[in-house]
Amino acid sequence: xxxxxxxxxxxxxxxxxxCPGCHSGLIHRLVAEAIxxxxxxxxxxxxxxxxxxxxxxxxLDVDVIEAPHGRAPAVCxxxxxxxxxxxxxxxxxxxxxxxxxxxxxxxxxxRGENITVxxxxxxxxxxxxxxxxxxxxxxxxxxxxxYGRDVQQxxxxxxxVELLSGLEGSAFIARAAVNKPANLMKAKKLIRRAFEMQINxxxxxxxxxxxxxxxxxxxxxxxxxxRVEEEMIPCFPLGVFKEKIQGSEDSRG
Amino acid sequence: xxxxxxIKGNEAIARAAVDAGCRYYFGYPITPQSxxxxxxxxxxxxxxxEFIQAESEIASINMLMGASAAGARSMTSSSGPGISxxxxxxxxxxxxxxxxxxxxxxxxxxxxxxxxPSQAEYFQATKGGGHGDYxxxxxxxxxxxxxxxxxxxxxxxxxxxxxxxxxLADGMLGQMKxxxxxxxxxxxxxxxxxxxxxxxxGRPQNIIKSLYxxxxxxxxxxxxxxxKYQRMKKEDVMFEAREIKDxxxxxxxxxxxxxxxxxxxxxARAEGLKVGLIRPITLFPFPEEIFxxxxxDTKMFLTIEMNTGQMVEDVRLSVSPGTVVYFYGRPxxxxxxxxxxxxxxxxKKVYEPSSE
Ligand SMILES: Cc1ncc(C[n+]2csc(CCOP(=O)(O)OP(=O)(O)O)c2C)c(N)n1
Numbered sequence: 001x002x003x004x005x006x007x008x009x010x011x012x013x014x015x016x017x018x019c020p021g022c023h024s025g026l027i028h029r030l031v032a033e034a035i036x037x038x039x040x041x042x043x044x045x046x047x048x049x050x051x052x053x054x055x056x057x058x059x060l061d062v063d064v065i066e067a068p069h070g071r072a073p074a075v076c077x078x079x080x081x082x083x084x085x086x087x088x089x090x091x092x093x094x095x096x097x098x099x100x101x102x103x104x105x106x107x108x109x110x111r112g113e114n115i116t117v118x119x120x121x122x123x124x125x126x127x128x129x130x131x132x133x134x135x136x137x138x139x140x141x142x143x144x145x146x147y148g149r150d151v152q153q154x155x156x157x158x159x160x161v162e163l164l165s166g167l168e169g170s171a172f173i174a175r176a177a178v179n180k181p182a183n184l185m186k187a188k189k190l191i192r193r194a195f196e197m198q199i200n201x202x203x204x205x206x207x208x209x210x211x212x213x214x215x216x217x218x219x220x221x222x223x224x225x226x227r228v229e230e231e232m233i234p235c236f237p238l239g240v241f242k243e244k245i246q247g248s249e250d251s252r253g
Numbered sequence: 254x255x256x257x258x259x260i261k262g263n264e265a266i267a268r269a270a271v272d273a274g275c276r277y278y279f280g281y282p283i284t285p286q287s288x289x290x291x292x293x294x295x296x297x298x299x300x301x302x303e304f305i306q307a308e309s310e311i312a313s314i315n316m317l318m319g320a321s322a323a324g325a326r327s328m329t330s331s332s333g334p335g336i337s338x339x340x341x342x343x344x345x346x347x348x349x350x351x352x353x354x355x356x357x358x359x360x361x362x363x364x365x366x367x368x369x370p371s372q373a374e375y376f377q378a379t380k381g382g383g384h385g386d387y388x389x390x391x392x393x394x395x396x397x398x399x400x401x402x403x404x405x406x407x408x409x410x411x412x413x414x415x416x417x418x419x420x421l422a423d424g425m426l427g428q429m430k431x432x433x434x435x436x437x438x439x440x441x442x443x444x445x446x447x448x449x450x451x452x453x454x455g456r457p458q459n460i461i462k463s464l465y466x467x468x469x470x471x472x473x474x475x476x477x478x479x480x481k482y483q484r485m486k487k488e489d490v491m492f493e494a495r496e497i498k499d500x501x502x503x504x505x506x507x508x509x510x511x512x513x514x515x516x517x518x519x520x521a522r523a524e525g526l527k528v529g530l531i532r533p534i535t536l537f538p539f540p541e542e543i544f545x546x547x548x549x550d551t552k553m554f555l556t557i558e559m560n561t562g563q564m565v566e567d568v569r570l571s572v573s574p575g576t577v578v579y580f581y582g583r584p585x586x587x588x589x590x591x592x593x594x595x596x597x598x599x600x601k602k603v604y605e606p607s608s609e
Contacts (some may be wrong), residue, residue, distance in 0.1 A: 041453070042452050042453060043454065044452060045323075045450045054464060057458065057460045061458055062452070062458055063450040063451065063452060064450075064458065064459075064460050065318075065319070065349070065450055065461040065462070066345075066349065066461065066462040066463060067315065068342060068345050071311065071312070071315040071318075071342070074307070074311075074312040074315035074316050074318075074319065075316070075318055075319035075322070076319060077305070078277070078279065078315065078319020078320035078321070078322070078323065078327070079320065079323045079450065080319075081303040081305070081316075081320065082277060082319075082327075083323045086451070086452050103308055103309060103311075103312065104308070104312055107307070107312065
């Protein structure tokens with residue numbers, strides 16, 4: 001009989017700490033699939049950020065270091081500059097990447113650091129109990145925007161993909177979702193492409209993945225999936241926003 | 254290769270780093286340490302290393318953390334406000350047991366303060382600085398030569414203990430030109446870095462972290478760090494003691510202040526005053542034992558610092574019962590460097606000739 005589904009080799013066989021309906025587990029799996037696809041498990045180094053992705057080393061069977069909140073891109077930079085043959089990546093949440101770590105992500109992208117960032121946007125601070133994030137939707141209620149995010153008070157959701165696409169150091173910038181099979185398949189391709197960019201020495205690559213957080217959104221998993229489709233995607237459109245072509249003038253590969 | 258050169262203290266630090274095998278430097282400009290990044294930006298790329306002027310001191314300490322985790326000898330340097338920004342990273346590095354060298358060419362605070370020499374970061378350097386129960390190895394040079402020698406040593410000690418090490422200098426030591434013999438001291442026998450992140454090839458994954466949520470896990474980890482600090486106290490304390498055998502009064506001072514106090518010492522002895530000096534070179538581990546021993550016979554100590562009283566607390570904790578520890582401090586700022594005469598006056602205020 002043909003095996004149609006198995007655990008990627010670089011994904012560890014451990015119980016998940018993610019809440020039911022959370023998309024983080026799926027996203028970790030897609031990263032593991034990309035690592036297996038390129039057969040780079042033995043030379044990949046992961047950087048765990050502070051948030052729900054802090055336990056990266058429990059899921060991915062690669063070398064891992066834990067970075068301070070928001071600083072993963074700087075830690076990746078230090079590793080990659082020393083070990084250019086290794087594949088260096090991080091998974092960051094939206095508080096981590098788009099609030100406290102804004103400076104690090106912008107300058108890492110701008111330097112064209114040859115690393116890969118997987119950016120999980122769940123529109124809240126998950127680990128600390130669902131507070132408002134820079135990516136919280138307008139009108140969205142969180143534990144620190146109890147009346148709904150108000151433009152006058154809190155400004156607009158930050159679109160990091162659009163922001164980083166404008167930097168010349170960025171080689172590949174895309175946004176994906178995993179709320180339904182078709183999106184999941186696209187996300188898988190984009191994450192694979194981001195790693196491929198690094199393997200080909202093209203510079204900074206990032207894929208933002210929209211993620212449901214049923215626990216902190218106060219929704220059932222299916223309702224949360226629907227919110228991704230009906231509210232998040234209109235605010236954070238999916239697709240490839242920047243892609244350097246190998247061998248072109250602006251590529252380093 | 255042996256060379257005597259006439260260079261600034263900052264350059265001595267940069268050259269020592271290169272001689273110690275450091276090939277990665279991450280920094281952000283701030284006076285009075287900018288000669289260090291300026292020198293290394295010229296030299297490191299030619300040696301196959303990397304120099305990054307980071308977007309902030311926060312980024313640079315985290316780059317250091319990454320480079321160190323990747324197994325490389327690496328360094329960052331800064332001063333006052335920049336060192337404050339590095340504290341979170343230092344705490345993570347200590348908690349994750351990562352080596353690395355951080356140079357503080359101290360200037361004045363609080364706030365923007367000023368750029369004059371200062372010793373007001375003694376507490377920040379030796380008592381943790383960032384969050385959590387940890388210590389840095391802290392070395393305090395007093396000359397251009399020591400800027401070189403101690404920087405070299407800092408890399409060895411950091412690797413020996415898997416702990417960040419700090420050079421606590423100041424603007425005077427950094428900017429002053431002095432003859433420096435570029436002779437690398439003997440390298441210590443150091444343990445293999447089997448914990449490095451290099452890709453899990455033919456071995457289980459390596460994990461470098463500071464989060465411990467399991468039952469009693471963090472307590473165990475913290476005690477292990479503590480044991481390391483105890484070992485530092487046993488094996489790697491450094492100090493200089495001058496004329497303490499017959500001393501009635503012993504000056505305690507470190508860094509620039511000790512350098513100035515040495516002139517005072519000569520004057521005092523010329524005048525027949527029995528004065529000695531103890532200069533801690535490792536501020537952590539603090540040379541407690543020499544203070545305890547010396548104060549069995551000498552009951553008068555005078556601590557001199559360029560601050561309102563920081564190291565004096567460690568001196569008081571270290572001396573034997575019945576010892577009086579006086580303090581004379583000049584909070585740092587333009588024109589606030591204590592002079593040898595001034596220190597001599599302070600000595601005379603408290604010095605009581607022996608009744609014998
Ligand atoms: C300097 C610092 N500030 C605050 C925190 C507390 N903290 C831990 S996780 C987190 C938010 C994480 O949110 P996000 O990055 O969106 O990731 P998620 O938990 O949603 O995966 C915060 C604020 C911290 N650990 N360090």
